[in-house]
Amino acid sequence: MKEKKENNKVSTSLFRKRWKKFKSLKRGYYSFLIILTLYLISFILPIFIGRDALIVKYNGEFYFPIFKYQSAESLGQNLQGEANYRLLKKQYQEEGGDNWVFMPIYPYGPNENLLSELEGNPPHPPSSEHWAGTDDRGRDVFARLAYGFNIGLSFSIIVTLFAYFIGISVGGTLGFYGGKIDIFGLRLIEMWSTIPFLYTIIIISSIIQPNFILLTFVLTLFGWIGITYYVRGEFYREKARDYVSAAVSMGAKNKTIIFRHILPNSLTPVISFAPFAIVANIFSLVSLDFLGFGLPPPTPSWGQLMQQGLVNIEYWWLIATPLVSMFLTLLSITFIGEAIREAFDPKVYSRLR
Amino acid sequence: MTTYFLRRFLLIIPTFFGITLITFLILQIVPGGPLEMEIMKIRMGGQTKGSESGSNTGTTQNIPQSAIEELQKFYGFDKPIHQRYLIWIGNLFKFDLGKSYVYSEPVLDVITSRFPVSIYFGLIGFMLTYIVCVPLGVYKAVKNGSTFDFLSSAIVFIGYAIPGFAFGALMLVLFGGGSFWDVFPLGGFRSTDYESLSFTGKITDQIHHTILPVMSYVIGSFATLTILTKNSVIENLSQDYIRTAFSKGLSEKKVIFGHALRNSLIPISTGLGHAVSLVLAGSILIEKVFNINGIGLLSYDSIVQRDYPVVMGILVISSLLLLIGNILSDVLYAIVDPRIRFK
Numbered sequence: 001m002k003e004k005k006e007n008n009k010v011s012t013s014l015f016r017k018r019w020k021k022f023k024s025l026k027r028g029y030y031s032f033l034i035i036l037t038l039y040l041i042s043f044i045l046p047i048f049i050g051r052d053a054l055i056v057k058y059n060g061e062f063y064f065p066i067f068k069y070q071s072a073e074s075l076g077q078n079l080q081g082e083a084n085y086r087l088l089k090k091q092y093q094e095e096g097g098d099n100w101v102f103m104p105i106y107p108y109g110p111n112e113n114l115l116s117e118l119e120g121n122p123p124h125p126p127s128s129e130h131w132a133g134t135d136d137r138g139r140d141v142f143a144r145l146a147y148g149f150n151i152g153l154s155f156s157i158i159v160t161l162f163a164y165f166i167g168i169s170v171g172g173t174l175g176f177y178g179g180k181i182d183i184f185g186l187r188l189i190e191m192w193s194t195i196p197f198l199y200t201i202i203i204i205s206s207i208i209q210p211n212f213i214l215l216t217f218v219l220t221l222f223g224w225i226g227i228t229y230y231v232r233g234e235f236y237r238e239k240a241r242d243y244v245s246a247a248v249s250m251g252a253k254n255k256t257i258i259f260r261h262i263l264p265n266s267l268t269p270v271i272s273f274a275p276f277a278i279v280a281n282i283f284s285l286v287s288l289d290f291l292g293f294g295l296p297p298p299t300p301s302w303g304q305l306m307q308q309g310l311v312n313i314e315y316w317w318l319i320a321t322p323l324v325s326m327f328l329t330l331l332s333i334t335f336i337g338e339a340i341r342e343a344f345d346p347k348v349y350s351r352l353r
Numbered sequence: 354m355t356t357y358f359l360r361r362f363l364l365i366i367p368t369f370f371g372i373t374l375i376t377f378l379i380l381q382i383v384p385g386g387p388l389e390m391e392i393m394k395i396r397m398g399g400q401t402k403g404s405e406s407g408s409n410t411g412t413t414q415n416i417p418q419s420a421i422e423e424l425q426k427f428y429g430f431d432k433p434i435h436q437r438y439l440i441w442i443g444n445l446f447k448f449d450l451g452k453s454y455v456y457s458e459p460v461l462d463v464i465t466s467r468f469p470v471s472i473y474f475g476l477i478g479f480m481l482t483y484i485v486c487v488p489l490g491v492y493k494a495v496k497n498g499s500t501f502d503f504l505s506s507a508i509v510f511i512g513y514a515i516p517g518f519a520f521g522a523l524m525l526v527l528f529g530g531g532s533f534w535d536v537f538p539l540g541g542f543r544s545t546d547y548e549s550l551s552f553t554g555k556i557t558d559q560i561h562h563t564i565l566p567v568m569s570y571v572i573g574s575f576a577t578l579t580i581l582t583k584n585s586v587i588e589n590l591s592q593d594y595i596r597t598a599f600s601k602g603l604s605e606k607k608v609i610f611g612h613a614l615r616n617s618l619i620p621i622s623t624g625l626g627h628a629v630s631l632v633l634a635g636s637i638l639i640e641k642v643f644n645i646n647g648i649g650l651l652s653y654d655s656i657v658q659r660d661y662p663v664v665m666g667i668l669v670i671s672s673l674l675l676l677i678g679n680i681l682s683d684v685l686y687a688i689v690d691p692r693i694r695f696k
Contacts, residue, residue, distance in 0.1 A: 187364070191371035194672045198637065199652060203379065203664065206656050207386075283516055287638055290518065291653070306522055310642060316526045316533070323519050330514035 021343040028339020031332035042150035049143050051109035053085035055102040086117070106131075108140035110147040110300040123308070123315045132321040136308050141317065144300035145325050151295070152302060153329070155216065156281030160274060162220040167227030168263075168270065174228070175235025176258055182232075189225055197222040198287065205293040212295060219284060223277070227270060234266030272344045275337030279330050286326060302326055358684060365676045370442075372672045373665070377438050380661055387454055387659040388428050392421065428454075441665070450669065451662035455655070460666040464651070470542050471647035477563065478570035479628065482578055487621065490582025494617075495609060497587060505579075513576035518638035521569035525642070528565070537565050540644035566643045570636070578621070585617040619690045626682030630674045 023029050046052065046066055056063040058075050065085060072079035076099075077088050089101040108114065108130070115138040118124055122138040132141035174185045201218050208214065238244065239262065247257050288294035289303025297304070302322035309318030380386070425431040429440070444451065450460035493502045515523075528536040538544070544558050589595065590613050598608045640649035648667065655663035 187368065188371075191368050191375070194368065194372055194675050195376060196668065196671055199656075199668070199671075200376065200379070202637070202653070202656050203376075279514075286516065287518065290638065291641065306519060309526065310522050313522075313526045313529050313539075314532050319519075319522045319526050323515070323523055326516070326519065327511075327514050331510065334510060334514055 018343045022339055025339040025342060028335045028337075028342075031335040032339070035329070035332050035336065038149070039153055042146065042153070045146060045150065046104065048104050049106040049108070049110075049146050050104045051085065051107065051112045053088070053101045053103050056085070056088070056100075058099050060098070106143065108143045110139065110143040111298045112139060112143075114138045114140060123318060125315075126317050126321075133315075133317040135305060135318060136311075136315075139298075141305065141321055144305065145302065145321060147300040148302050148305075148322075149325065149329065151212075151299060152282050152285055153278075155212070155285055155295075156278045158216055159219045159223055159281045160277045162216065163223035163277070164227055164270065164274070166220065166224040168231050170224070171228040171231030171233075172235050172258060172263065172266075175232040176239060176254075176262065178236070178239075189228060192222075193225045195222075198284070201284075201288065202291065202293050205288065209296055210294070212299075215285075215288070215295060219281060223281065227273065227277070230269050230273065231266060234269060235262055238262045238265050268344050272337070272341040275333050275340060279333050279337070282326070282330060282333075286322075354687065358680065361680050361683070365673075365680075368676060369673065373442070373445075373669060374438065376668050377441065377665065378434070380664065381434055381437065386428075386430075387661060388424060388430050390659050391424055391428075395420075445669065450666040453655075453660055453663050455658050455660045455663070460662045463663055464648070464666050464670065467646065467648050467651050470645060471649070474563075474566055474570060474645070474647065477567050478574075481567065482571050482574045486575055486578035487582050487618075490579045491586050491609075491614060491617070493579070493583045494586035494590065497583075509576045509579050512572045515572060516638075517569040517573050517636065518642050520572050521565060521639055521642040524565045524568065538562055540642070542645050542647075566639060566645060569639050569642070578624075582617065582621055585620050586613060589613045589617045619686070622689045623682045623686045626680075626685050627675075627678040629678045629681060630671070 022032075041048070047054065050066070052066045054064070054066050056065055056070070056075060063070055063075065065083065070083050072081060072083040072088075075083050075088060077083050077091065079087075085101055085103060086107050089103060092099040092101060114130075114134060115122065118134065118138060122134050123136050123141075124130060124134040124138070126133040126141075130140050130142065132145060135141055135144065170185065170189075174182045201222065204210075204218055205215070210218070244257060244261060247261050252261075285294060285301075286303040286306075289301040290307050292304075292307060294303055295301055302325060305318050305322045309315050309320075309322075313319070422431065429437055432440070441451070448461065450464075452458065453460050453463050456463050489505065493505060496502050512520075524537070525539060527533050529539045530536075538561060541562060543562055544550070547555060547558060550558055590609075595608060595613055598612050599605075603611070637649040637653050639645070640647050641653055644650070651663065652667045654660070655667070
């Protein structure tokens with residue numbers, strides 16, 4: 001029992017040491033804070049960006065349309081179906097009176113067609129109202145970019161997690177047991193990894209209209225291989241170390257050896273590799289959306305906007321704005337990855353001379 | 354060692370069968386293949402004809418069973434799937450990949466006719482990457498921590514965070530004559546009037562069409578190769594043998610180029626093995642953006658048009674090249690680094 005406590009103490013201090021090192025790498029640390037904050041905010045995005053009013057006061061009663069559907073009639077608006085809160089706000093202002101509408105800071109939704117409120121044909125160039133213009137169906141690009149951020153990042157984090165789970169399990173098994181399982185497994189993996197991945201996904205999703213779950217599944221199917229090689233190599237190496245022999249000679253079960261001893265020691269390259277895997281998955285999703293084989297419309301997506309922009313390059317904002325968003329996101333995550341890698345790397349390179 | 358590589362080459366065979374089997378199954382089992390598409394086309398055609406003549410015969414035109422059977426025979430769907438696979442493999446050994454549904458030409462001809470374009474861009478991009486990145490990486494390693502190192506890292510990372518095709522799209526917006534400057538053509542491999550141009554005109558036209566796509570091709574690989582070179586050199590510079598070299602009085606130049614560089618290039622040279630894949634270097638995305646008629650665009654079109662023989666053909670060639678490239682990399686590794694012993 002005492003020994004266990006000791007162990008924990010050592011491992012936390014190692015983690016703390018790395019965390020301290022990570023914090024000292026300003027570029028990566030601030031990127032991490034920014035991405036984390038933006039990602040957390042993106043889960044409550046309707047409060048900031050959306051078409052539904054947060055609070056409506058009508059005839060002395062309060063309504064919260066962001067949580068509950070309100071028909072236009074029930075709020076005194078002369079429209080069919082759901083109320084249009086931007087128009088409602090204007091209407092109340094013109095009426096004077098006690099009624100008011102409290103809108104999100106950016107009062108446009110990602111899937112909302114704005115043609116009835118805008119003059120001319122879509123896409124509309126950026127303006128003070130629509131910061132990034134509108135797309136070819138008159139939907140607000142800025143809102144779509146913001147919602148697309150959440151979807152893209154969530155997607156790639158989920159794919160990375162699943163791929164890691166499979167990769168660590170398979171790689172660990174191959175590396176730990178070795179022998180015939182290893183040879184046979186490696187053959188299968190080589191086969192699998194030689195199949196051109198983007199190509200096959202396009203084949204699959206050109207035939208079946210993919211949804212979020214299917215696309216996660218397919219990308220995971222092809223995403224676990226790289227990490228498997230890593231983990232297999234690590235397990236192979238760690239297995240030959242003295243501490244494992246010690247554990248074996250003390251009569252530890254395989255399960256204990258794998259999960260208590262080898263796994264924690266072989267996770268370092270895996271963890272420092274994760275941000276780059278996330279970058280790669282965002283990249284894949286954008287590419288697929290761009291080719292039209294990604295998430296089904298009307299899901300807000302960066303790749304789909306760029307596809308629209310490429311059809312007619314005079315609509316520069318349809319390419320430039322998703323590109324800038326993607327660039328900033330990928331750059332920050334790459335910085336995080338660099339910092340994590342450096343924090344986990346015990347080697348100090350100093351030039352000898 | 355020879356036996357090791359011989360075994361590796363023999364192992365290509367089962368791996369290759371596995372790959373083709375998997376993709377063949379995917380293509381044949383999932384619905385919406387060429388047969389279904391053709392039947393749907395006929396149904397739609399029948400429907401419009403029916404409504405034109407005014408006879409209200411119903412929503413779907415029934416196709417006679419004999420016609421469906423004929424179509425099945427044309428696409429080879431009249432036999433069970435394992436037979437179809439065996440036939441396909443049998444033909445493969447005779448270098449017969451079948452006939453394209455769309456181009457009505459042998460698949461091999463369709464694919465090889467696209468090789469020159471893809472090789473052209475692949476080769477230029479490949480050479481450019483190595484010529485720029487290796488010296489840059491070495492210089493950055495020597496000047497590690499300097500302003501130049503920091504600035505070039507920043508530029509390289511910026512390039513890394515922009516996907517090649519997105520960069521290409523941005524370049525087209527800026528320089529393709531949309532709302533901004535009209536400097537470069539919108540795409541294509543050459544101008545349509547290429548044949549009528551003078552010799553110098555041909556060269557400038559070709560270069561004109563090359564610059565933007567090549568930039569898009571190399572932008573991503575710049576970061577990887579530069580950082581790889583830099584890290585490799587730095588690691589070698591902190592080895593004991595460098596200290597020995599300095600302490601015996603060698604000049605800095607000699608130490609870096611004579612000792613450190615040679616060892617640092619080992620991990621980099623292995624990438625050269627994949628040069629065989631240059632034939633298929635065409636990226637679907639970049640060729641789609643620039644509308645270049647290479648392998649990438651062909652593979653995209655063949656999927657969209659359900660031209661399965663071409664799809665399988667590209668898969669066969671690309672996976673074979675990849676497998677051979679893997680082995681070549683290992684061979685190079687063994688040649689460059691005499692310490693490596695494969696067994």
